Amino acid sequence: MRYSYHMHSCHSDGTDTPEQLINLAQIYGIDAVALTDHDTVDGVEAFMTAAAGTNIETIPGVEISSRIGQKHVHILGYGIDIKNTALLELLDDLTAKATEYTKYTFEIYIAQKYGYSWEQVLNHNRKRKGFYLSDVFSAMLKDGLFSGWEQYPGFVDYCFKFVEQEYSAPIENSLDVIKKSGGKVFLAHPKLMKLSLDEELIIFKQMKDLGLDGIEAYYPEHSPKECNWYELCCEKLDLKVSGGTDWHGKARLKAPLYFVGNVHVV
Template identity: 30%
Template sequence: MKLAVEVIEMENETRLDQLKGDRSENIDASRCDLHTHTQASDGMQPPEENVRLAKEKGLIAVAITDHDTVAGVKEALEAGEKYGITVVPGVEISTRAGGKDIHVLGYYVDPANDLFLSRLEGLRETRALRNEAIISKLRGLGIKITLEAVVAGIGRELKPDESIGRPHIADELVRLGAATDMRDAFNKYLAESAAAYVSPPRITPEEACNWIIEAGGSPVLAHPGLYGDDQLVRGILERGTFKGIEVYHSDHKPADSERYLTMAEEYSLIITGGSDFHGARQGVVFHGDIGSVTVPFHVLDQLKKLADV
């Protein structure tokens, strides 16, 4: 991990300067958003549109990191050729540890790896069972919601390797008048400890790391600040074979990023970051707009070197 340590040492001063200023002012042609979602999972836009927007924002690279699927990667790579922008094939895997949902990002995974695709399919089946359980809880609360209506609300036919996420259920809750917007839907019903929250048995973060590495990729712990438990984060990092940590995220406060910057150095991890862009729902961009959180292009080189690319 000597290489990762060297990267961290070079970037510390730059990162701390970035924390003090407006992150939007740091977007330039050498920067990359390493966390975006598309219609392949719970994003609002086709993969090509994410790439086009990234180009429009002046980014040089964008990662496609859909939940438990790589279905959007092929279209995004083709769009990258079209718009002259680097597309990083990625994924965000759902795991469970310490009683919390933990997400593991994988960069430069092989989107044609049969074993990896089979494993992701199993995760989507778990996600489908969770969705049914959420709907059942919501109906038990007197809300007349159906999974069929949730799917219909998407407005298009889902592909076999695409999945329904909680934001889709939130959209239907808003349509039914049970919530004012997606944030309200999560706070009332879908977030951890909310009335209809369901968390089925999932793989561990360590297993997700192994899957990503076996698929030729580099595993990165996603948005550690959202877990609200740095002791848990440390335990996850110590047990897993992580190559990086998402220091910069739309929902991280500057103090969060400073803490994880220190943690990255402590554990010899590559510093990554991204907007967690999902698009706009009810006119509001959930998490952050594409390109609002970025890292320098050489971070991609470090991720590549630690992956089997």
């Protein structure tokens, strides 16, 4: 089967609408997809509605900015109730912090360098609730400061030289709201934690004790050997295996659209 249980839409830092994601799934014969926008479920209803009447398995999801100790991690929630009050309260708080981070980064490192204003960013994003670097870049692209999305990775690298994402929820909170909303909890892209194998296994065990259901073993930046390692960890710890391409549309041009394999998250 063809699947991707890790996709982003324009409701966070992707460039495709939820409807466009379903259209892509139809065009490329993808069997199962999950919308996992950063710290928001605002696009999920449109995503599910667009898939109605198709043979595509669609899963309501979210990717929550979290931390365990001092380590920042991303937690994927699958099969969630997108109207759960506790979940929405946490996501709204994180979205507000994401906007604060984006505006701070813009005002300190971008505005003067490019001769651009926050009001110009807002002119292209009047209906947005949360703002990400992709929204800043998209506005500047429309106003001619960049020539194409292939320049976006360099723009992000420039910003991250000065300030990295610091906002996050304690992992206990993230797991709690996902569980209370009826969802399953998976750790996203474990390689990006930049830990040794021994350290990874220790933190996986800690997360399992807190209620982790699975690990995203298949990810574009995981080598085949690393995928096998994460599958082995899941086997050792009795966790489920997931996989996702982290699709962001034009904001991540080199990402594949889907994987092939027998992987199920719910």
